[in-house]
Amino acid sequence: MNKSDLVDILTEQLKTLSRKEVDLIVDTVFDKMTESLSQGDRIEIRGFGSFEVRTRQARQGRNPKSGEKVFVTTRRVPFFKVGKELKERINGGPEGAAEPKQKVSGE
Amino acid sequence: MTKADLVESIYEKIGFSKKESSDIVEMIFDTMKDTLERGEKIKISGFGNFVVRAKRPRMGRNPQTGQEIEISARRVLTFRPSQVLKQALNKE
Numbered sequence: 461m462n463k464s465d466l467v468d469i470l471t472e473q474l475k476t477l478s479r480k481e482v483d484l485i486v487d488t489v490f491d492k493m494t495e496s497l498s499q500g501d502r503i504e505i506r507g508f509g510s511f512e513v514r515t516r517q518a519r520q521g522r523n524p525k526s527g528e529k530v531f532v533t534t535r536r537v538p539f540f541k542v543g544k545e546l547k548e549r550i551n552g553g554p555e556g557a558a559e560p561k562q563k564v565s566g567e
Numbered sequence: 568m569t570k571a572d573l574v575e576s577i578y579e580k581i582g583f584s585k586k587e588s589s590d591i592v593e594m595i596f597d598t599m600k601d602t603l604e605r606g607e608k609i610k611i612s613g614f615g616n617f618v619v620r621a622k623r624p625r626m627g628r629n630p631q632t633g634q635e636i637e638i639s640a641r642r643v644l645t646f647r648p649s650q651v652l653k654q655a656l657n658k659e
Contacts, residue, residue, distance in 0.1 A: 461602050462610045469598050485577055485591055490614045492576045496568040498655045503568045508596045536656040540646030549604045550619055551641050
């Protein structure tokens with residue numbers, strides 16, 4: 461499911477709003493979350509999970525292609541922790557605590 | 568920031584009532600939860616991907632007693648932030 465699928469589902473459920481309006485709302489939500497994280501703020505969505513910003517120390521890295529040494533500066537990364545309710549729902553979903561499927565490569 | 572702040576921003580920016588805004592925010596996360604529960608992944612361009620991954624059973628240890636126990640197979644949710652989000656966090 462991508463953002464456009466999400467907008468379609470919501471538009472169908474809401475009925476009172478146009479797809480364009482729903483699209484704007486969904487964008488507003490994720491923009492607001494991005495803005496909040498970029499200010500270093502923590503986000504807590506009850507039942508879903510929480511997002512926070514963690515700082516990674518500067519380190520000596522290597523370009524995996526050329527093997528060349530590069531210096532990686534201190535950076536901030538978002539960190540997501542799944543909420544209790546969602547964690548349980550995912551683990552006890554229709555397929556139960558399923559056997560591992562083929563490795564899904566996230567991009 | 569909590570759901571209430573998201574509701575507030577919709578209420579301010581788009582001019583819906585508090586009730587409508589709150590219902591919509593609720594519905595967004597409910598829809599995402601339902602999708603993830605089915606094991607389906609969610610890609611939000613510009614934000615990141617939520618991916619359900621299956622983990623094999625493995626042996627673990629009770630850190631207090633040192634006793635070995637099997638950790639059962641399970642499904643876990645991981646979030647992979649998009650480049651856009653990572654950059655937004657690191658711009659000066």
